[in-house]
Amino acid sequence: MDAKARGFACPRCTVGRCAPKTTTFVDVYHGQLLAMPNARAFICDVCHFVEFEQEMLDRLWEELYGEVAREDLQSVAGHKRSSTYGES
Numbered sequence: 831m832d833a834k835a836r837g838f839a840c841p842r843c844t845v846g847r848c849a850p851k852t853t854t855f856v857d858v859y860h861g862q863l864l865a866m867p868n869a870r871a872f873i874c875d876v877c878h879f880v881e882f883e884q885e886m887l888d889r890l891w892e893e894l895y896g897e898v899a900r901e902d903l904q905s906v907a908g909h910k911r912s913s914t915y916g917e918s
Contacts, residue, residue, distance in 0.1 A: 836849075836850075837849040837850065837872065838872070840874040840876065840877060840879050841879070841881075842874065842877055842879040843874060843876050843877040843879065845876050845877075846874040846875045846876025846877055846879075847874065847875055847876075848872035848873060848874045848875075848879065848881060849872065849873065849875065850870065850871075850872055851870075851871060851872070851873045852868045852869060852870055852871065853869060853871050853873060853880060854866065854867045854868075854869065855869035855871075855882060855886075855890075859894060866890070869882060869883075869886055870882070870883045870886055871883065
């Protein structure tokens with residue numbers, strides 16, 4: 831078990847300790863409320879600062895924006911860069 835899995839000093843209040851727990855992740859996606867219950871996070875026992883696990887956020891981002899992001903990358907990769915001032 832790594833050190834972060836056991837908790838860490840709170841980066842916001844610097845007094846409390848962020849410990850692994852679950853809470854509801856809430857965001858607005860295309861004008862719609864997105865709520866994901868039982869999301870893994872680290873929550874401070876003093877100020878209640880919440881830091882969601884990066885792995886969970888990466889998976890969520892991939893599910894929501896993955897196809898759009900892949901299309902954007904393909905269009906950028908396929909676009910020929912034009913020369914800028916001073917380049918020949």
